[in-house]
Amino acid sequence: KAGVTQTPRYLIKTRGQQVTLSCSPISGHRSVSWYQQTPGQGLQFLFEYFSETQRNKGNFPGRFSGRQFSNSRSEMNVSTLELGDSALYLCASSLVVWGQGAHEQFFGPGTRLTVL
């Protein structure tokens, strides 16, 4: 069974630009969560989608948004990029909505975003 895939793996943008990252969950998984990982802040929860609906949201500004498609694939978008948005963006999938019950999340390898 294929794991969580994320594209692209690496991305370089300049301040003010916007970026879209893509995540394909494990087949059959309907929940997708996004995380930001930086040296200073560690791993932080961005949002979670289930059945094309955002079910939970972390403490990030509105420049960070996401969506989920009917095939459970998800995208996240960051607009008006800032230097501080440079990070590893991780996607994780699980069978059911993460906050309900104890279900394992499977992480992808991440997209390394560098903002210049």
Added chain:
Amino acid sequence: GESVGLHLPTLSVQEGDNSIINCAYSNSASDYFIWYKQESGKGPQFIIDIRSNMDKRQGQRVTVLLNKTVKHLSLQIAATQPGDSAVYFCAERGSARQLTFGSGTQLTVLP
């Protein structure tokens, strides 16, 4: 998932010894805890989890201990192997049903 953190706590152990990685969590309302392992270039990998109504859970070569009185979580790895070298994170799920991760510990296994 490349290496994280410029100032991670580090733990070095000899191959074959047991490792103990500690984590203090912040939210007394957290009901679920997970340990993840992150190797260079990869995303975090689930190791073991424990619910707040338990104080110990064992897996293959790993044991998680939960002390809710002092809000402390530990991961014990038996007979540590070179492949165990990685960054280890604890995570807690609080009332907002979100995972909050610890800063991580870099485990290095010495030959």
